[in-house]
Amino acid sequence: MDFVIGLIAFIIMLSVIVILHELGHFLVAKHFGVYCKEFSIGMGPCLYQKQGKETAFSIRAIPFGGYVMMAGEEDGSQSEEDSWLKDIPENRRLNGIEKWKQVCIMIAGIVMNILLAWIIYMGVALAQGYVVEEAKPVVYVVEEDSVAQKAGLEKDDHIIKVLSEDGNSIQPKTQYEILEFIQYHHDT
Template identity: 30%
Template sequence: MNTFISIIIIFGLLVFIHELGHLIFAKRAGILCREFAIGFGPKLFSYKKDETTYTIRLLPLGGFVRMAGEDPEMIEIKPGFQIGLNFNRNGNVKDIIINNKSKHPDAKVITVERIDLEHQLIIQGYDESDELKEYKVDAKADYIYDEQRTQIAPYNRQFGSKTLSQRAVAIFAGPFMNFALAAVILISYALIQGMPVDKPIVGDVIPDGAAIEAGLQKGDYVVAIDGKQLDTWSDLTSIIQRSANQELVFQVQRGNDVVEIPVVPEARTGPNEQTDGFIGIYPPTEFSLLGSISFGFAQTWEYIVLIIQSLGMLVTGQFTLDHLSGPVGIYNYTGQAAAMGILVLMQWAAILSINLGIINLLPLPALDGGRLMFIGLEAVRGKPIDPQKEGIVHFVGFALLMVLMLVVTWNDINKFFL
């Protein structure tokens, strides 16, 4: 149950922050954002504020910001259509009633002759006196179809009307916010736990770990392991990690005494499928606000570099698809992190946030990186790619990503349950 709650909180936060980045910078560019959604599928919750509907959907597999102009408008009005019009105080059209006009007895019913809701914002049509009239449309007018309101999207409010830089920033903002969230989490971690100090000192021990069972205590200075002198925390952890299930003799300075303590590191398999030794100790720490901020950004950068290097190894064949983890694997590793305490869970959440940011920046269709790639191609060509062709590429890319997700999920099931 703790694992499930941790997954919901962590993934909800990561997706919320990612989509919030898109939303904030799209709105700053003047793009009409119709919906801000967490999840996919049927709506569980819906709330509209100003121009945007905020929804939570059934399938917690991501989220999206629906910007005007990214998809074809769902409502199309052609000459010959009969529509109803309501007007604001300035005499401009505020409601365009597509059907169920009987429910709007005060609406003016016309037969459309010409309509332009993108550039000129006018409707020309014949009223009941069979006279052709022209009506100005408010830039924030609504369609009303089946009693559901949808705001019109003049061209200057559409995604495609904005400059290349505005569109690129709106797309890049999602992954960027994931990197920023990771930095904030790691800064908070340092403020709570303290910043690690690179000395071979036991900062703390976790309950039920090999260290506490062997008799190691907080504050122990590890002078040597199996006679090998230690200078740094990195020296200490490197020996432990490569000695899973092997007895190590720790020479420990405790106060004025030096004692020898045998410790057998447990074997644990991490997200990279590599088995390492683990005894359950934390590094020594110190507390500093400025130092914590520096630590948070430095750790974020180190994780970014490490994940990119891992992706490079996947491309070169040093890693295979078997090394990748999908939802099942992430669920399992999140459970392990939750069992080790809130601080480990915070670090894991930061790593997941960075992963989400980097994966979304890959130049693959249907991902933010794929959309940035098309913006880059437009900059080179001097004109945009045909929206229909781009849409087909994104659709195919999304389908392939779903296939990859199924393969990775099946690998996870085999690893953890079969």
């Protein structure tokens, strides 16, 4: 049962990544005026399709990924004989716009994946609810008959300087710095 749940989670996660990737291509292509025939979630036979102003939005039977079909993509899926492609002017085709715009459209998918990773990272970081800081150089507890008690330290004292017998000293910012100093200067 765990395998099935893991597989379903993997399919959903992969689909979200691919859909957002394709959405990046789609949004930038539309911004630059490239004609997009279809934006599809999934692959295979069409289960549902809704026609927008010029783009058909569809849900397909195989839930892996998705795609955006732009006019003028040179991936072998289109030919000049396609009836829908004949009516599209050259300046509305992917291969008919400036090269820098083509690069922006292609990079947009990667940018969306990076943005998704950042959002997930920030969500996990924010879900933690706190930031771990190193302990301040403060005396939290003084044990009976300890060296600290004999030295006159009391609870909540702030340690501003540690001095060793050989003359070395530090002004610690954390308790870790005190521990490290003591390890190197046993006569402290």
